[in-house]
Amino acid sequence: MSRPHAGRVAWITGSTSGIGLAIARQLASEGASIALHGQGQASAGTEALAAEIAGTYGVPVRHYTLDLRDGHAIAPLAQRIAAELGAIGILVNNAGMQHVSPLLEFPAGKWDDLLAVNLSAPFHAIQACAPAMLERGWGRIINIASVSGLVGVARKPAYVASKHGLIGLTKSVALEFATTPVTCNAICPGWVLTPLVQAQIDALAAREQIGGDEARQQLLGAKQPSQAFVTVEQVAALASFLASDQAAQVRGAHWNMDGGFTAA
Ligand code: NAD
Numbered sequence: 001m002s003r004p005h006a007g008r009v010a011w012i013t014g015s016t017s018g019i020g021l022a023i024a025r026q027l028a029s030e031g032a033s034i035a036l037h038g039q040g041q042a043s044a045g046t047e048a049l050a051a052e053i054a055g056t057y058g059v060p061v062r063h064y065t066l067d068l069r070d071g072h073a074i075a076p077l078a079q080r081i082a083a084e085l086g087a088i089g090i091l092v093n094n095a096g097m098q099h100v101s102p103l104l105e106f107p108a109g110k111w112d113d114l115l116a117v118n119l120s121a122p123f124h125a126i127q128a129c130a131p132a133m134l135e136r137g138w139g140r141i142i143n144i145a146s147v148s149g150l151v152g153v154a155r156k157p158a159y160v161a162s163k164h165g166l167i168g169l170t171k172s173v174a175l176e177f178a179t180t181p182v183t184c185n186a187i188c189p190g191w192v193l194t195p196l197v198q199a200q201i202d203a204l205a206a207r208e209q210i211g212g213d214e215a216r217q218q219l220l221g222a223k224q225p226s227q228a229f230v231t232v233e234q235v236a237a238l239a240s241f242l243a244s245d246q247a248a249q250v251r252g253a254h255w256n257m258d259g260g261f262t263a264a
Contacts (some may be wrong), residue, residue: 003031004244009086011035011078013068013125014095015048018194022232023092023239028057030240032090035081036063039095046241060085068095068121069113075084078128087132090243093122094144095168098196100155100203111158118162119169124193126173130182139182140243143170145254147190147223147261163188167254183251185242190258191220194231226259 005027015024016038028034032157036050046063054061062084066077067182082088097117099110133139149163173184191197205215220227238257256262
């Protein structure tokens with residue numbers, strides 16, 4: 001097995017499920033030490049998950065918890081990860097929230113939460129991790145945006161605004177670091193079947209009084225021309241490429257993987 005990231009440390013936010021977990025597994029398989037991160041309290045389940053990944057791939061894995069709405073706590077967490085695992089070389093800003101509601105009924109508190117987690121947290125994490133990357137002469141910042149960072153979607157004002165903002169942040173950071181060995185890129189998935197999307201399928205099924213399979217097909221049919229979900233492993237493979245040395249000149253990209261969603 002090729003281990004291009006042996007000796008490197010990767011912090012993947014929101015990595016106890018879905019896309020983040022797949023990226024953690026992929027980077028672990030390539031030799032990186034992994035900072036798993038979740039929102040809830042540490043539990044037997046999260047400790048078992050860390051132990052399972054460590055055992056499977058033979059790399060150090062530790063699990064950290066932090067509610068990313070608390071922006072001031074992000075730098076201290078980055079420092080703790082660096083102290084316990086080593087300087088962070090790969091930062092994947094993956095954690096994200098969704099809330100679907102018509103604009104006129106959209107709760108202001110939800111707007112604040114989504115912007116904090118989806119946009120401000122990546123800013124704080126980049127600010128905390130970039131100095132060591134620059135000092136050590138290698139770094140990869142990968143922001144998990146969305147097709148909702150490229151096109152508008154009704155009833156998702158905060159999500160769309162935050163993901164457009166995240167792509168803007170990506171470009172700005174990439175340009176600022178353009179002459180350094182630190183890159184910053186965004187991935188824009190279409191529909192990926194994860195807990196975040198399952199919640200939307202469940203809500204659609206309840207609203208339309210239809211079964212789960214029909215709701216899944218409606219969701220895909222409306223937007224994703226391939227009529228197939230992107231898989232978490234496919235997104236992880238793209239993240240792996242962006243983290244590679246071969247991607248050194250991919251800078252400020254917003255790379256879609258969306259079954260044709262944004263080609264229409
Ligand atoms: P998921 O629900 O499995 O993962 C989201 C992660 O974010 C979870 O680990 C959760 O704990 C974490 N998180 C949420 N709020 C948090 C908070 N306040 N503090 C700390 N962590 C918090 O869903 P996913 O689909 O794997 O989402 C991962 C990323 O991919 C998100 O940024 C999402 O916007 C993006 N994305 C998903 C899809 C999709 O179709 N699933 C499409 C495009 C983009």
